[in-house]
Amino acid sequence: MLLLALDTATPAVTAALHDGTRVLAAAREVDARRHGELLLPAVDRVLAEAGRELVEVTALVVGTGPGPYTGLRVGLATAAALGAALAVPVHGVCTLDALAWEAAESGLAGLAGPFLVATDARRKEVYWARYADGRTRTGGPAVDRPAGLPAEAAGLPAVGAGALLYPEAFPGAREDGPLHASAAALAGLAAERLAAGAALEAPVPLYLRRPDARVPAGYKAVTRG
Structure with missing residues (x-):
């Protein structure tokens, strides 16, 4: 292999x-x-x-x-x-699964139980997922404003750049965990x-929302007369 x-x-x-x-x-x-x-x-x-x-x-x-x-x-x-x-x-x-796996494999203290992974989604939002451990995702992936995360996610340890960007929403953010x-x-x-013989996912993008780029307002297509 x-x-x-x-x-x-x-x-x-x-x-x-x-x-x-x-x-x-x-x-x-x-x-x-x-x-x-x-x-x-x-x-x-x-x-x-x-x-x-x-x-x-x-x-x-x-x-x-x-x-x-x-x-x-x-x-x-x-x-x-x-x-x-x-x-x-x-x-x-x-990608969030890989971050969770890396955090667990690095032996970070306090990540034996449930924790979050959050990355920067821009637009003042984060991509996030909840994990029971470094190999078991129990929620997400999802995209939300930090203040809009579900109650069961509040206060959990968290790794990733998204968690560090919004410490008020991620009080358990870990500076010693993987960022990207x-x-x-x-x-x-x-x-x-x-x-282990487990099936991997298809290589299909998890965009979760529409792209940032937009056609300009008032755009007029040019046609030949």
């Missing part, structure tokens, strides 16, 4: 290579405006660092979000194109699920 993992659902542009047992190489750069420019160079770097060739990849894993429309589609489109070119399967993993997506975590979780 040689998994190539990609995620562009958060400001982090990240790629990793996993052999089914361990991460061979990983790259991550935080730049919310350059997903398209940075992703393929990141793929090249992890392949070079691991001493492997792209044709050796047996499957791709891509973060399905939730995330802002423009950034999220970069990773999904790239994974789809590489999968088609290599004739290998493309699996999806919820990591393809290494994505690959580790996917490898674990595949080894």
Whole structure:
């Protein structure tokens, strides 16, 4: 097994290579405006660092979000194109699941019970999900204003950049937890699920809301006379 993992659902542009047992190489750069420019160079770097060739990849894993429309589609489109070119399967993993798995695997104190993962959704909103542990999602993913989270989520420990942005809504926010997506975590979780015979998700984006871009008001189509 040689998994190539990609995620562009958060400001982090990240790629990793996993052999089914361990991460061979990983790259991550935080730049919310350059997903398209940075992703393929990141793929090249992890392949070079691991001493492997792209044709050796047996499957791709891509973060399905939730995330802002423009950034999220970069990773999904790239994974789809590489999968088609290599004739290998493309699996999806919820980005919030990978963050939860990474937080649990890092051994953060206080995350043995229920906790939240929250990322920045812009528009003064967060993408969030609730977890019983690092592998079991019990609520979400959803997008809400921080003040609109359900009562059962209030006060729980929380990881992710979205939780730190709104400390009044996330009093249990952890500064020592992961902030953005990591393809290494994505690959580790996917490898674990595949080894257990569990089905992975389809590589379908979790947009959860309409894109930020809008056709300008008063726009007039130009037609030939």
